[in-house]
Amino acid sequence: MLISEFARVTGLTRDTVRFYTRLGLLHPKKNGKGGRHPYSIFADKDIQAAEVIRISQSLGMSLKEIAAFTEERRKGRLTRERRVEIMSAQLVSLESKATELEVMISYMRAKIHWLKWNEQAPEPDFENYARLN
Amino acid sequence: MLISEFARVTGLTRDTVRFYTRLGLLHPKKNGKGGRHPYSIFADKDIQAAEVIRISQSLGMSLKEIAAFTEERRKGRLTRERRVEIMSAQLVSLESKATELEVMISYMRAKIHWLKWNEQAPEPDFENYARLN
DNA sequence: TGTAACTGTGGACCATACTCCACAGTCAAG
DNA sequence: CTTGACTGTGGAGTATGGTCCACAGTTACA
Numbered sequence: 508m509l510i511s512e513f514a515r516v517t518g519l520t521r522d523t524v525r526f527y528t529r530l531g532l533l534h535p536k537k538n539g540k541g542g543r544h545p546y547s548i549f550a551d552k553d554i555q556a557a558e559v560i561r562i563s564q565s566l567g568m569s570l571k572e573i574a575a576f577t578e579e580r581r582k583g584r585l586t587r588e589r590r591v592e593i594m595s596a597q598l599v600s601l602e603s604k605a606t607e608l609e610v611m612i613s614y615m616r617a618k619i620h621w622l623k624w625n626e627q628a629p630e631p632d633f634e635n636y637a638r639l640n
Numbered sequence: 641m642l643i644s645e646f647a648r649v650t651g652l653t654r655d656t657v658r659f660y661t662r663l664g665l666l667h668p669k670k671n672g673k674g675g676r677h678p679y680s681i682f683a684d685k686d687i688q689a690a691e692v693i694r695i696s697q698s699l700g701m702s703l704k705e706i707a708a709f710t711e712e713r714r715k716g717r718l719t720r721e722r723r724v725e726i727m728s729a730q731l732v733s734l735e736s737k738a739t740e741l742e743v744m745i746s747y748m749r750a751k752i753h754w755l756k757w758n759e760q761a762p763e764p765d766f767e768n769y770a771r772l773n
Numbered sequence: 774t775g776t777a778a779c780t781g782t783g784g785a786c787c788a789t790a791c792t793c794c795a796c797a798g799t800c801a802a803g
Numbered sequence: 804c805t806t807g808a809c810t811g812t813g814g815a816g817t818a819t820g821g822t823c824c825a826c827a828g829t830t831a832c833a
Binding site: 520522523526530540541542543544546564569570571 | 789790791792793797798799800
Binding site: 543 | 809
């Protein structure tokens with residue numbers, strides 16, 4: 508699949524796709540066509556990579572972090588132990604984000620309920636949710 | 641509390657605090673002191689606000705979005721219905737982030753388990769986790 | 774009353790993540 | 804073999820989220 512089709516299916520612009528490629532987030536193949544500046548050929552795994560990028564980014568990871576993340580797996584020249592180490596650290600960070608997210612969600616739900624039904628009750632206070640870790 | 645103490649307890653720099661204040665994310669009071677450029681006085685609610693900013697930002701919200709979010713509550717001159725509407729929309733977005741986060745976490749856990757114990761089993765594929773919504 | 778430690782302001786500067794553009798080469802259909 | 808739609812490259816520009824700095828006014832304490 509050429510860049511335009513890839514951009515269409517992923518919802519990215521062609522410029523963004525090229526940008527991600529320059530940063531090493533995507534690794535299209537070249538298939539000879541295109542002469543001196545060979546055309547990039549994107550595969551299904553690149554679509555999945557784009558999805559991982561989208562989600563990771565929406566969770567506040569920088570492109571650099573995402574690149575580091577995906578680079579590790581791409582070239583498997585690390586020991587299994589080291590990969591487990593890296594991924595475990597990433598997991599911890601994801602889990603702490605999940606916790607914070609749950610705090611926010613509980614707070615929002617309580618606040619909406621308060622607005623809807625019993626505004627004379629005490630207003631939910633973010634601090635009370637935050638303190639529960 | 642003056643800006644330096646506030647910066648210390650929130651872990652922000654003074655410049656960042658001022659930046660947030662300019663963007664309307666924080667609303668310190670002025671207490672007369674400081675002459676022509678009165679000193680900003682921060683209260684406990686500003687510490688909580690800083691925490692909300694930190695979390696929201698780590699979840700991928702822009703400062704603009706956060707400002708819109710907090711501005712709505714600050715000046716309560718919206719109808720209850722409108723506030724419920726806005727907060728419900730924000731809740732939906734938080735919930736969808738939470739779902740994506742859970743997908744990532746499941747995937748990472750499966751991947752770590754695979755690396756640790758049975759690398760001869762098929763490698764976990766992100767797509768399988770993503771497709772379950 | 775001096776002076777060190779604070780304060781705000783304005784403006785320059787930086788990294789990140791795009792976005793736009795001109796240009797030139799390549800392909801594929803007719 | 805022309806022509807329109809594609810391609811890559813390089814470079815400039817933009818928005819966001821800070822960060823740094825010089826400057827000048829203010830405060831608090833000795």
